[in-house]
Amino acid sequence: AQTVTQSQPEMSVQEAETVTLSCTYDTSESNYYLFWYKQPPSRQMILVIRQEAYKQQNATENRFSVNFQKAAKSFSLKISDSQLGDTAMYFCAFMKPNTGNQFYFGTGTSLTVIP
Amino acid sequence: DADVTQTPRNRITKTGKRIMLECSQTKGHDRMYWYRQDPGLGLRLIYYSFDVKDINKGEISDGYSVSRQAQAKFSLSLESAIPNQTALYFCATSDPRTGENQPQHFGDGTRLSIL
Numbered sequence: 196a197q198t199v200t201q202s203q204p205e206m207s208v209q210e211a212e213t214v215t216l217s218c219t220y221d222t223s224e225s226n227y228y229l230f231w232y233k234q235p236p237s238r239q240m241i242l243v244i245r246q247e248a249y250k251q252q253n254a255t256e257n258r259f260s261v262n263f264q265k266a267a268k269s270f271s272l273k274i275s276d277s278q279l280g281d282t283a284m285y286f287c288a289f290m291k292p293n294t295g296n297q298f299y300f301g302t303g304t305s306l307t308v309i310p
Numbered sequence: 311d312a313d314v315t316q317t318p319r320n321r322i323t324k325t326g327k328r329i330m331l332e333c334s335q336t337k338g339h340d341r342m343y344w345y346r347q348d349p350g351l352g353l354r355l356i357y358y359s360f361d362v363k364d365i366n367k368g369e370i371s372d373g374y375s376v377s378r379q380a381q382a383k384f385s386l387s388l389e390s391a392i393p394n395q396t397a398l399y400f401c402a403t404s405d406p407r408t409g410e411n412q413p414q415h416f417g418d419g420t421r422l423s424i425l
Binding site for chain 1: 402412
């Protein structure tokens with residue numbers, strides 16, 4: 196099984212500041228996909244951003260961007276201009292092709308944006 | 311209306327009871343999944359199904375069973391509930407036909423408490 200590690204159980208950031216959430220993973224595969232999901236207090240699971248391992252360019256979605264370091268097996272999420280609505284649990288997930296689209300999730304990072 | 315609907319949203323029951331959690335989807339996806347979320351452990355896969363004739367065990371299938379009644383419906387059963395099955399349960403769907411990097415789409419979860 197793949198291993199996904201999120202080493203920061205809790206983090207906080209001041210509103211309008213930038214915060215980076217860490218994620219590392221363990222795999223012997225060369226082709227795979229990585230995702231960040233957000234789970235607000237409403238408990239929905241919302242896709243934030245995705246990254247294909249074969250792409251060197253880091254994915255960006257508005258205020259959310261990733262720093263994908265394939266050799267280091269690192270996939271961190273940067274949130275710029277943090278907003279109160281960003282307060283949520285954030286999960287990193289790994290998916291290997293040809294495995295039935297099975298996802299392996301990290302244990303999550305609880306982010307609090309402070310007014 | 312939600313694309314992935316889980317019922318009930320919340321349930322409290324007693325040890326030894328049989329419980330069924332239901333999931334239905336309007337996305338037309340072939341693949342459906344059941345996860346369990348526990349604090350500090352993230353999401354763990356219980357069962358998944360590629361179509362109505364294909365059911366597979368996930369990481370933590372013991373104590374659970376599933377039924378894929380139709381493409382759109384995937385139910386999870388606890389035959390004899392025990393307190394350590396108290397958790398938040400998620401159903402998810404995916405459609406890799408549109409590309410390998412497709413995310414999973416989640417329902418809003420069922421919070422199950424077993425006394």
